[in-house]
Amino acid sequence: MQIDYPFKAPPESGVVVTIAEGIAWLRMALPFALDHINLWLLEEGDGHVAVDTGIAVEPIKSVWKSVLAERRLTRQIVTHFHPDHLGLAAWLEAETGAPLWMTQGEFQTAHLVAADLPPFHVGAMVDFFREHGLGGARLAGITERGNAYKRLVPAIPSSFHRLRHGDTLRIGVRDWRVMVGYGHAPEHASLYCETLGVLISGDMLLPRISTNISAFPAGRDHDPLGMFLDSLDAFIDLPEDTLVLPSHGLPFRGIHARVAELRKHHEDRCADLLAACAEQPRCAGEVIDLLFGRPIDDPHQAWFATGEAIAHLNYLEHRGRLRRVAGGDAIRFVKN
Numbered sequence: 001m002q003i004d005y006p007f008k009a010p011p012e013s014g015v016v017v018t019i020a021e022g023i024a025w026l027r028m029a030l031p032f033a034l035d036h037i038n039l040w041l042l043e044e045g046d047g048h049v050a051v052d053t054g055i056a057v058e059p060i061k062s063v064w065k066s067v068l069a070e071r072r073l074t075r076q077i078v079t080h081f082h083p084d085h086l087g088l089a090a091w092l093e094a095e096t097g098a099p100l101w102m103t104q105g106e107f108q109t110a111h112l113v114a115a116d117l118p119p120f121h122v123g124a125m126v127d128f129f130r131e132h133g134l135g136g137a138r139l140a141g142i143t144e145r146g147n148a149y150k151r152l153v154p155a156i157p158s159s160f161h162r163l164r165h166g167d168t169l170r171i172g173v174r175d176w177r178v179m180v181g182y183g184h185a186p187e188h189a190s191l192y193c194e195t196l197g198v199l200i201s202g203d204m205l206l207p208r209i210s211t212n213i214s215a216f217p218a219g220r221d222h223d224p225l226g227m228f229l230d231s232l233d234a235f236i237d238l239p240e241d242t243l244v245l246p247s248h249g250l251p252f253r254g255i256h257a258r259v260a261e262l263r264k265h266h267e268d269r270c271a272d273l274l275a276a277c278a279e280q281p282r283c284a285g286e287v288i289d290l291l292f293g294r295p296i297d298d299p300h301q302a303w304f305a306t307g308e309a310i311a312h313l314n315y316l317e318h319r320g321r322l323r324r325v326a327g328g329d330a331i332r333f334v335k336n
Contacts, residue, residue: 001240003207003254003261010250014063016041016071019251020196020243022172028054028063030084032300034209037084038247040200044172047072050098051191051200052079052247055087055152064088064095073098077163079202079247080185081110083152090155101161101169103180105187110156113149119217122147128217129306133283133330138306141299148300163189176200179235183228183311184211192238200245204228205235205258207249210265214307215314225266225315232259266312273312274321274335281325281332284309 010027011017013036017025022043027036040051048071054060073096078086080103089100100107112120126143134142163169165180169191179190181204191200203211213225235255242255252258269291276282276290288296288305291312296305313333316322322333 001254001257003252003257005207005250005252006243007251010036010038014066016067019245020198022174023196023198023245024048025245025251026067028060028084030055031057033298034248036248038245038249040245041067041071042171042176044074047074049074049171050076050092052077052085052202053088053092055083056091056154057087057152060088061091064092068096072096075099075101075161077101077169077189077191078106079190079200080188081106081113082185082203083149085202085247086110086156087153090157093157099161100157100159101163103163103187103189106185106189107156107160107162109186110153114147114153114156116147116150124217125303128220128310129285131331132306132310133285133332134288134302134306135285137297138285138299138302141297142303145299145303181228181231181234183213183224183226183231192242196243197239197241198243198245199235199238199255201235201247203247204231205244205255205262206246207244207252207258209248210262212304212308213311214304215310216307221314223311223314223318225311226318229263229266232262235259269312270316270321273316277316277322277333278335281334283330283332284313285330287313 013027013029019025024041026039030036041048050073075098076089078089118124163178167178169176174193174195176191176193179192181188184203188204190202190204213228236259240256241253244255245251272290288309291309296302323336325332325334
């Protein structure tokens with residue numbers, strides 16, 4: 001089965017559109033190159049469960065106020081800690097009383113990043129990127145950007161209901177299974193309803209862009225790309241005609257084809273890196289443009305691009321295809 005898009009265009013920002021029995025689609029704007037996030041409203045009795053929240057800025061609050069004038073929130077399920085997903089959870093809880101449901105890894109990481117605590121603070125990230133050869137305007141831009149997370153997530157609920165892999169959530173008249181994935185975030189939660197044949201994939205499975213997979217100083221030698229690729233196996237077990245509701249882009253069918261595309265994408269990027277590292281030892285700062293096929297200058301994009309470059313180099317090192325070269329001005333890798 002090829003990838004198919006049953007909905008040819010997204011709803012206007014802030015417009016609620018029913019797309020399946022008991023499921024509504026709500027799109028919110030983002031002030032980034034990736035300019036939107038899809039939120040989902042699931043019927044629960046005479047109210048709705050919100051899946052993700054949008055960032056904490058006044059225009060998004062205004063949209064939510066219009067939505068809440070017609071719908072009652074019973075609870076919030078947040079897929080992971082990133083600002084576009086968690087940003088307004090505390091505000092929505094204060095406005096509606098809807099409690100937060102989230103995995104423990106995401107909840108704790110959100111608080112650590114917001115508090116700017118080592119090794120989750122910006123300084124640690126800057127040092128980590130510098131060790132991997134990032135410098136010049138890119139590193140300066142990341143430094144000047146500071147703790148952007150705290151600006152977009154000014155408050156986080158102080159308590160939560162814990163989601164765990166394999167949990168079954170009863171939402172309205174249907175059961176949803178929690179599927180925890182790794183690599184993009186510590187314990188990203190996707191939701192699958194077998195009765196409806198619907199997967200709310202969050203950022204784990206996007207239709208046209210690849211999910212960002214980054215290494216961070218708290219796990220500087222970890223293998224997030226390997227963890228992400230392993231997590232994709234669970235999606236292969238779902239029916240091919242599953243309707244996938246992603247956080248970005250259009251809903252789609254053809255889940256097996258999309259997983260195959262993502263695997264091929266990362267395989268190709270790794271082949272490019274191996275070829276580059278066969279010529280001479282390379283650091284992450286030197287391979288960013290090669291990895292993404294274009295210059296990356298915006299600090300927001302440079303942050304993710306550098307983390308992704310390190311993740312790919314770590315992945316190849318873990319599989320014995322690259323090795324680190326000691327000494328010098330940066331951590332470099334060469335082909336074995």
